[in-house]
Amino acid sequence: MCSMECFGDxxxxxxxxxxxxxxxxxxxxxxxxxxxxxxxxHKTAKNCGCNTEYADHRRVRNxxxxxxxxxxxxxxxxxxxxxGRRPGRQW
Numbered sequence: 015m016c017s018m019e020c021f022g023d024x025x026x027x028x029x030x031x032x033x034x035x036x037x038x039x040x041x042x043x044x045x046x047x048x049x050x051x052x053x054x055x056h057k058t059a060k061n062c063g064c065n066t067e068y069a070d071h072r073r074v075r076n077x078x079x080x081x082x083x084x085x086x087x088x089x090x091x092x093x094x095x096x097x098g099r100r101p102g103r104q105w
Contacts, residue, residue, distance in 0.1 A: 016050040017041045017071040024074045027081035031072055041071055 018040050022033040046055035049064040056062035080086075 015045070015065055015069045016043045016048055018068040019071045019073060021073045021075045023076045023078060025078045025080060025082040025085075027079060028085040030082045030085065032082055033070065034075065040068065
């Protein structure tokens with residue numbers, strides 16, 4: 015699978031990689047079953063089932079020891095004012 019270089023932030027708290035931008039530099043895999051590679055074997059076929067998407071060649075720009083913003087937002091509602099209280103009757 016051919017890959018495209020991208021830069022992003024790595025968060026060790028949750029293990030997520032957040033892509034910021036792609037550089038446009040591509041890396042050829044040389045596989046005959048990849049439609050993006052010059053070594054593709056089905057050059058004249060319109061509907062071959064070969065791969066047509068680039069994989070991410072990840073380059074880490076910043077390394078954070080915390081969780082990413084999405085994971086922190088998921089945890090925030092659980093620790094509100096009613097966290098740990100018994101629910102009352104719903105009338």
